[in-house]
Structure formats: C-alpha cells, structure tokens
Amino acid sequence: TQLLEQSPQFLSIQEGENLTVYCNSSSVFSSLQWYRQEPGEGPVLLVTVVTGGEVKKLKRLTFQFGDARKDSSLHITAAQPGDTGLYLCAGAGTNFGNEKLTFGTGTRLTIIP
Amino acid sequence: ETGVTQTPRHLVMGMTNKKSLKCEQHLGHNAMYWYKQSAKKPLELMFVYNFKEQTENNSVPSRFSPECPNSSHLFLHLHTLQPEDSALYLCASSQTGGPLYEQYFGPGTRLTVT
Numbered sequence: 001t002q003l004l005e006q007s008p009q010f011l012s013i014q015e016g017e018n019l020t021v022y023c024n025s026s027s028v029f030s031s032l033q034w035y036r037q038e039p040g041e042g043p044v045l046l047v048t049v050v051t052g053g054e055v056k057k058l059k060r061l062t063f064q065f066g067d068a069r070k071d072s073s074l075h076i077t078a079a080q081p082g083d084t085g086l087y088l089c090a091g092a093g094t095n096f097g098n099e100k101l102t103f104g105t106g107t108r109l110t111i112i113p
Numbered sequence: 114e115t116g117v118t119q120t121p122r123h124l125v126m127g128m129t130n131k132k133s134l135k136c137e138q139h140l141g142h143n144a145m146y147w148y149k150q151s152a153k154k155p156l157e158l159m160f161v162y163n164f165k166e167q168t169e170n171n172s173v174p175s176r177f178s179p180e181c182p183n184s185s186h187l188f189l190h191l192h193t194l195q196p197e198d199s200a201l202y203l204c205a206s207s208q209t210g211g212p213l214y215e216q217y218f219g220p221g222t223r224l225t226v227t
Binding site: 101 | 117119155156158161169203205215216217218219220221223
C-alpha cells in the first residue's frame with residue numbers, strides 16, 4: 001500500500017512569512033501533484049511534477065520532486081491570506097494504465113493578515 | 114458550464130432514505146472518480162470508471178451504488194446510509210492513457226446522514 005505523509009499537519013503563520021510543506025513516502029511515484037482545497041470546495045490542481053529533481057515555480061510557490069521520486073516539497077514565499085487552504089499532495093503509481101492517485105494526509109495552512 | 118459540476122451541493126437524508134448524487138464533466142475526459150472526504154482522514158477513493166466501465170471498487174459498502182451511463186456523467190446512488198457516511202463526496206475526472214493522471218474535481222456534495 002502506498003502512503004503519503006504530509007507535514008506539518010497544521011500551520012498558522014503571519015502574512016509575509018515563508019513556509020515549506022513536505023510530502024513523504026517510501027514508495028516511488030511516476031508523477032506527483034499538488035492541490036489546494038478551500039472550505040466547501042473541491043481540490044484544485046496547482047502543479048504536476050514528473051522528473052526526479054524537478055523544480056517548478058508558480059508565482060510565489062516553488063514545488064520540488066525528490067531525486068528518487070518518493071517525496072516532494074512546496075515552498076511559499078511571502079505568504080498571503082489568499083494562500084490559506086488545505087494543501088494535498090497526490091502520487092500516481094508507476095503502472096501506466098492504473099489511473100489511481102494516492103492522496104496525502106494534507107496540510108491545513110492559515111495565513112494571518 | 115465548464116469543468117466538473119456536482120449536484121446537489123448539500124444533502125441531508127435519513128438512514129432509510131434513497132437519494133442520488135450527480136456529477137457531470139465538460140472536459141472531454143474519459144475517466145471519472147468518486148471520492149469520500151471525512152474530517153481528519155485522507156481523501157478516500159471509492160470508485161473509478163474508465164470509458165464507462167468500472168475499473169475500481171475500493172471495498173465500498175453496497176449501500177453506495179455507482180452508475181456511469183456515459184463518459185460525461187457519473188451518479189452515486191445512496192440507500193440505508195449510516196451516520197458515519199456523513200462526509201464531503203467529491204467527483205473528479207481525468208484523461209487516461211498518459212503518465213500525468215491529472216484529476217479535476219467538482220465542488221463536492223456535503224452529505225449529512227441523520
């Protein structure tokens with residue numbers, strides 16, 4: 001069974017601060033995705049990383065896929081209240097044609113104005 | 114309408130009721146999914162449909178019955194539910210055949226079983 005552990009589980013910081021959220025597993029994934037979910041809504045896809053060591057930037061958000069494709073991190077620079085939400089990582093298995101994602105436990109982020 | 118839509122957004126039902134959740138995707142995808150999201154638990158995959166065929170049933174109790182009449186529509190029929198079934202039920206869709214597995218979610222149906 002593939003498991004994805006996210007840390008921290010909860011994070012509350014002041015506007016303007018930087019933060020990093022981690023997503024770790026003992027399993028290898030063919031790709032990994034990050035989603036943000038706001039209260040009362042479904043998760044929204046932020047980014048997909050595919051190659052080990054890959055770094056992708058989305059404005060103030062930087063996503064990194066581990067070299068061994070077992071872990072990932074999300075770094076937010078100068079956090080804004082609009083960044084508040086539940087951040088979920090999700091990994092795709094290495095068997096193509098198996099269309100399942102394994103979702104992480106989630107990090108609930110609150111940015112205090 | 115664009116993306117993935119779900120109706121109703123909120124549902125309160127008694128344990129003896131029968132109700133259905135509806136999902137529609139306007140993205141031209143060929144795979145659709147039902148997930149259950151409870152407090153303090155990771156997102157739980159319930160069912161997967163690929164080209165209208167069910168390819169995954171993740172040990173879901175028979176009181177949940179999915180139906181996929183075509184690649185754009187997905188239903189979840191509910192009957193004799195339990196209070197512990199109260200949760201946010203999310204529908205998602207994706208385009209299969211590649212390695213990315215990017216899934217697009219609807220807004221969810223908040224279900225309360227009384």
